[in-house]
Amino acid sequence: MSSILRRCTKLTHSGILSMLPGSNGRSCALQYFASEKRYSTSSKIKVDLDSNTGVAIMQFQSPPVNSLSLDFLTEFAINIEKLELDRSCRGVIITSALPKVFSAGLDILEMYQKSPEHYVEFWKAVQEAWFKLYGSSKVTIAAINGNSPAGGCLLAMCCDYRIMAENPRYSIGLNETQLGIVAPFWFKDTMQNVVGHRETEKGLQLGKLYTAPEALKVGLVDELVPEEKVVSSAAEAMSKWLAIPDHARQLSKSMMRKPTIDRLLAAREADITNFVSFTSKDSIQKSLGMYMEMLKKRRS
Numbered sequence: 001m002s003s004i005l006r007r008c009t010k011l012t013h014s015g016i017l018s019m020l021p022g023s024n025g026r027s028c029a030l031q032y033f034a035s036e037k038r039y040s041t042s043s044k045i046k047v048d049l050d051s052n053t054g055v056a057i058m059q060f061q062s063p064p065v066n067s068l069s070l071d072f073l074t075e076f077a078i079n080i081e082k083l084e085l086d087r088s089c090r091g092v093i094i095t096s097a098l099p100k101v102f103s104a105g106l107d108i109l110e111m112y113q114k115s116p117e118h119y120v121e122f123w124k125a126v127q128e129a130w131f132k133l134y135g136s137s138k139v140t141i142a143a144i145n146g147n148s149p150a151g152g153c154l155l156a157m158c159c160d161y162r163i164m165a166e167n168p169r170y171s172i173g174l175n176e177t178q179l180g181i182v183a184p185f186w187f188k189d190t191m192q193n194v195v196g197h198r199e200t201e202k203g204l205q206l207g208k209l210y211t212a213p214e215a216l217k218v219g220l221v222d223e224l225v226p227e228e229k230v231v232s233s234a235a236e237a238m239s240k241w242l243a244i245p246d247h248a249r250q251l252s253k254s255m256m257r258k259p260t261i262d263r264l265l266a267a268r269e270a271d272i273t274n275f276v277s278f279t280s281k282d283s284i285q286k287s288l289g290m291y292m293e294m295l296k297k298r299r300s
């Protein structure tokens with residue numbers, strides 16, 4: 001943990017923006033931010049802050065699928081906290097540096113055949129990442145340039161605005177039931193706050209992964225744009241959000257989100273206990289094991 005902290009707080013001022021791996025579209029997207037300075041680099045997440053605009057771009061770079069492991073979540077929470085405390089930062093765009101995937105959601109291996117102590121530590125990190133992002137006073141925009149199931153969808157839903165690549169092969173949603181597990185109440189609350197009660201009920205029960213066009217239709221994302229324009233469109237949207245005085249926007253955001261945040265704050269310990277006892281069940285372990293096998297078979 002302390003080594004991660006040290007890595008995350010190390011500032012570099014190379015002023016050179018490294019090119020992303022993957023398609024030309026991603027390189028083009030980065031050119032948009034050519035004036036950015038490297039803000040922080042950790043092994044799994046890269047953050048560049050443009051000192052002119054006050055907009056940070058956070059890129060997930062944890063192959064193969066940006067799964068939300070304990071280390072990833074810890075780095076994520078630290079980075080969001082650091083930006084929160086930085087008065088020169090007004091907005092954060094979250095995107096992926098990997099092709100075809102925004103984030104595969106929680107790292108299933110963190111929930112499989114580990115000790116109860118590990119489950120406690122992991123779940124605290126999941127909660128912490130959510131508190132930091134959902135409670136952020138900055139404008140947060142998800143530039144969803146690939147698949148975004150479960151925890152990946154949660155991260156996107158925590159943002160103020162979502163722009164997704166219009167590729168119909170990409171999907172997003174809370175698919176937990178398909179794994180034989182249940183999304184916790186605060187995942188549900190977050191989705192309900194975005195798409196409403198009825199769509200959340202259908203989405204959760206069916207474990208529905210919405211294709212990009214379906215996600216737009218139900219309001220799970222706000223815009224679809226060509227893949228190579230996801231980040232530049234996010235920057236355009238950001239400028240509109242930043243045209244509003246910060247204090248008024250921040251108070252409005254807090255007014256909308258506080259009850260949801262307070263709900264988990266009040267049940268934080270019980271939520272951890274629930275997670276540990278649920279995850280430790282033989283039946284749940286069996287479901288997770290079968291799901292991992294299915295993922296591997298699908299690949300071969």
Ligand SMILES: CCCCCCCCCCCCC/C=C/C(=O)SCCNC(=O)CCNC(=O)[C@H](O)C(C)(C)COP(=O)(O)OP(=O)(O)OC[C@H]1O[C@@H](n2cnc3c(N)ncnc32)[C@H](O)[C@@H]1OP(=O)(O)O
Pocket residue numbers: 064065067100101103104105106107108109147149150151152175176179181182183184274275278279292295296299
């Ligand atoms: C009374 C009520 C009580 C309630 C109590 C509630 C308690 C709480 C319960 C628990 C709640 C948990 C909430 C869980 C949230 C989650 O996020 S679970 C994770 C869900 N994620 C997924 O289902 C995504 C699975 N992955 C994919 O669909 C695909 O990988 C992809 C993202 C679409 C990318 O596809 P592709 O590019 O083709 O890559 P793959 O070949 O499939 O994968 C590459 C390797 O990565 C491994 N992998 C994929 N996803 C994950 C993951 N989430 N975690 C760990 N590892 C992952 C995959 O197995 C491949 O591995 P190798 O074969 O070894 O290379």
